[in-house]
Structures are given as structure tokens and as C-alpha cells.
Amino acid sequence: MTTLFIDAVALWAPTLPGWDTARAAFRGAGVPADPPLRRPAPELLPPAERRRAPDTVALALEVASNAVAQSGHTAADLASVFTSAHGDLGITDYMCRTLVDAPTAVSPTRFHNSVHNAASGYWTMATGCMQASSAVSAFTHSFAAGLLEACTQCVADERAVLLVGYDIEASGALACTTASQGLLGLALVLAPARGARSVAALAWSLASGPSAPVPLRTAAAQSLAGNAMADGLPLFEALALEWREPFLMPLSATLSLELRVSDPWA
């Protein structure tokens, strides 16, 4: 197994709007937000842009900026991988509805925000980051696939990488086939070497053979399981619960990431 270091962790969901709250909830403490928040308001964006940003962009930038703020790294120096199973389902619904009867009425802004790398684009613009940034997708294994890509970049190029996973709720007619509930944003800053802010060591390797996701252990994590980014939750539970046993995170029906979280200072 190869070992990397996690220099920051972030999570945002309407009921658990931040890693401190989520970590406490996963550990059986803390109080979920009531009523749940509608969406995050990332301070990284100026107020007008913050209001106009698509839900996916607001969500991704919230967890990305929270993770980087804790990590001790400078945003402009970080490579980034943005992963989402479905991208902005609200914009997809809007585009498809509009194209049926009034295709020439398509909004140019909504169109350029419809690209899967919109969050990556807004992140690099907001932070002045000219490093490589990617946007990937792998259906029900999107967090795992993004994590593999981020780990690979981190090791191959010996550089710190920001990983951001996010999905939102399916809306409109698309909801009859696409399953995703609520909002869930996850982020990690991965580094090739231990730093002063490292919160965990992460050992990883590929494991082939029939895969099955680790059942979520806590009611708080189970409450987020309907979101299309939920395949990442076992890692966030492991980080919160300081769970040290190796576990599998499926990349497909026949391939997994084998992961083990440990104390970076041990």
C-alpha cells in the first residue's frame, strides 16, 4: 500500500453544514441543523456571484475553501480534482426542458454553467489558481474514482492535491430515473508527505475481486446515504471515528480501493 497524508477534511450537508458538526454527529454527539439549510453560501465568492452560483458550484466551493483553509496549503498552489456523479442536475433539467419547445431561449450563462467542470472553473478563478484541475465522474462510484485520481496525482507528481466531491438533488422529470437526494459536499487535501497540519495518514491500494461497500455505521451518515456522492461517506466515518481497520471502497462491481486511515504521528 502507498501512504499519503490527509491535511484537511471538509463536509457540507443541509443537516450537517461543516466537518466539525458532521464529525461530532458521526461520533454520536452534536446537533444537526434544524431546520436544515437550503444551500451553503461560500464566502470565497463576492455576494452577487454567491447568489447567482449554481447549487453545485456553491456546494463545491464551500467544502473546497473550508478544506484548504484548514490545510495550511495555499489554494493557488494546489492541483485539484472535482468529482460529481451527475453534475448540476438542476441545470440539466432546465436545459432539457427549454430545448423541447424554445431552444433558442437557452440562457448563455446557464449553458456555460452546465459544463461538468463548472465548479473547477469557478474554483480556479476565485482563487487565482493556474494549476491543473480536473472534473471526473463515475456514476455510483464517483467519490472513489475521484479519490483514486487524486491519490494518483499526489504520488505521481509528488504534490498536494485538493479533492472535492459533490452532488445535489435530482429535479424535474430527470428525478424519475436519476437517484440523488439533498446536497452533499466532501473535500480532502491530500499531501505526499506529513505536514504540521496532517490529520491522518491514508494508506491505499487497488484490490480486485467482488466488491461491496462498507455499511455505514452511524445514523448521521446513513441520513446522507441517498445522495449520489454517498460512496465517500465510509472514509469520512473512518476519519471521524478514528477507525483504524482497512476497508474497501468499491470502484466497480469487481474492483475496489483498499483504504486504511491511521494516526499520522504514530
Added chain:
Amino acid sequence: MPSRIAPVHVRAYTATCALGVGKAALLAGVTEHRSGLRPNTFGRHALATWVGQVDGLDVPLPGPLGHWDCRNNRLAWRGLQADGFLDAAQAARHRFGAARVAVVMGTSTSSIGATEDAYAQLDAAGRFPADMRHPEVHTPHSIGAFVQDALGLEGPCLTVSTACSSSAKVFAVAERLLRLGLVDAAVVGGVDTLCGSVLFGFNALQLVSPEPCRPFDAHRNGINLGEAAGFALLERANSASGALLLLGHGESSDAHHMSSPHPEGLGAERALDDALARAGIDANAIDCINLHGTASAKNDEVEAALVARRFPATTHASSTKGFVGHTLGAAGIVEAAFSLLAIETGLMPGTVNTAVLDPLCGPQIRLRPARGDVRRVLSNSFGFGGTNCVLVFGRGDAAASGRAAP
């Protein structure tokens, strides 16, 4: 600057686009200097423009692949049949085992055409028709998962969707997987098909030309959309002399604007520098450039300036968008195929449709095809969101020469 990487062997490649199916059709188009564009008749509301359309996509996918059926996956399936690519992928599967072969596909809109079709046929309850409720089709990873299923592969599988750099970035993803020994081979590629979203989306941005597109022309007035499928099979290189190689890749971000390039091309230049550094060469060693060259006012202005300031006058640079249109998420792989074909044949494409070069262009940008000893080719792919990817391809015997001074 990144360190030099070990070259990656491009064991097989293919592309299917408006010029036809496979490499022979590409080569015929380049040789005859003939555009594959045609007046648009695509869709229920046909936008007045020209497109690079692929014929013969009316046949549904065969039996066990039927649940993947949509225009984008049909084009992928058609593309996989060309140039013996299916056999090459199967051979890699036998050689290394299914779990040791990755699939990394690029796309901009994947199967969204199928989602658009479903919205046009909603039932009384506002739901998709029952036979169109395939969740695995109405999602960006449709293309990656379909190709993996069609090839019977079981290694890591990922869809990269960074607009028009998507299927250039797949080479970088695969190179890293190979370098770290996580896989022994990778099928990379890109597929995008004509659909309402991109035709009317680019139209809304006033970027679509009603005429055949004219990259780098002084009177260019916008892009033509195209569709294409392309694939390459990558493995770690041994010493095979004459083998086609991926020598380098560079990725960067503009950090400037969602739908307009950095005015000084700083993001693109950064990707160029990284690609050259990974290849261990300098710009003088590049014989030929496949430009992004979309025929949009701004892209071509910025890219022409970059080429003029960084490359010698002897470098042959051209845009192939006039042959096939802008195939968006498939542009990277189609242009990789044009680049590899130039190395194999010595024939460097011209810039079809363009009559009068913009005075911004340096002597590098050529309208006519030319023959030469093509040892190293650079391919540019830039996209919305300010994403940039530059690739360098070469020949086995070219990898060792042309190094930058230490």
C-alpha cells in the same frame, strides 16, 4: 517544472468523425484537403449552421449492450470497430488480465442527447417513457462505463468531463496510472455527439457560425459543432524503435473566465511548458502542431499569438476543425489521431476552409498540407472553465534526440 516522464507506447489508435470511419478516412480527408462539414439538419429544430456529422448511427446497440443504447454510445461502438481497435483491446485484456487494463474516457455532454429525447416524450405524469428510464445512460459516466462493458475490462474506469480538454486529459490520467504500476494498459478516448444542448448552447453564446468554420481566417465568424469517437491503447514503452509514443502532457487552468480564454494565453502557455518539460524537449523540437483552432474570434487570436512567440518559423501548425468541426469532449482524441497519423505518414494537415490568415498569425500557421519528417507533434486542447491540456507525441527513435539542454 515537472520532471521528464518515461514515454508511453501508443499501441493502437483510431478515430471516427465527419470524414468517415477510421484512420483511412482521416488520411483521405487530409490528403485531399477536403472538409467533412455539411449544412445542419440535426434535431427537431435544426439550427442554421454547419456541422461535422457522422452517418449511420441509426442502428441500435446489439443485444447485451442494448440497455446502453443512445446516439453517443452507438458512435462509441462504431468507433471501436474501426482499425482493429476492438481486437487490440481484447489482446491487451488477454495479455494483462481484465483488471489490469484501465478505461479513461473523455466527454463533454456524454449521453445528454438521450435525456433531451426523453424530455420531448414525457408521459402524462411528466415522467420519462418507461423504456428510456436507464439511470446509467442519463449521466456523464455513461460513456466510460459503456466502453468498459463493451470491452469486458475490469480495471479502473473513469470519465473525464472538462469540456473541450476532456479527451486530451485522459492521456495524462492513463500515463499516471501506468507510471505508478496500477495498470499495465489503458484504453483512453473520447466521444461526443451532436445534441440540442451544445448546438443551442453555443448559439446562445453567439459562438456558432452559420457558414463552414474558418480557423485563423481574418474573417472567421465562429465554430461548427461536430461529433466523433476516438480511442487509443496505451502501454508502458519498451525499446521498440519506431513505435508511436506519448512523450509528454501538460495541464493547467486559466483562472480567468468561464467561456473566454486568458487574453495573453498564460494558462495555455503553462500547459505547453509542462508538456515540453515532461517530454524533456524544447519548442524547437516540435515539427508540427495540431492547434485547438476553433475559429472563434478569441481562441484563435490568443492561440496564434502563443504559437508566434514560442515556436520557430519551421514548425508546421494547423487546425483540423475545418475538416471535422469542433467535437468538444472528443476533440483531444481526434486531434491526437491527426497528430499520430502525421507522424506515421509524414503528411501534416492544412487548415481547410480558411482563405485569408488573420494577420496575427505567425509563419507557423499553414493553410495547405505539407510533407516532411514528422518526429514530434504537439496537440493543444483548451476548454470552458479555463481548462488547458497540451500533449506531445513522437516516434520511438525521436524520444532520445531533441532534448532540451540540461
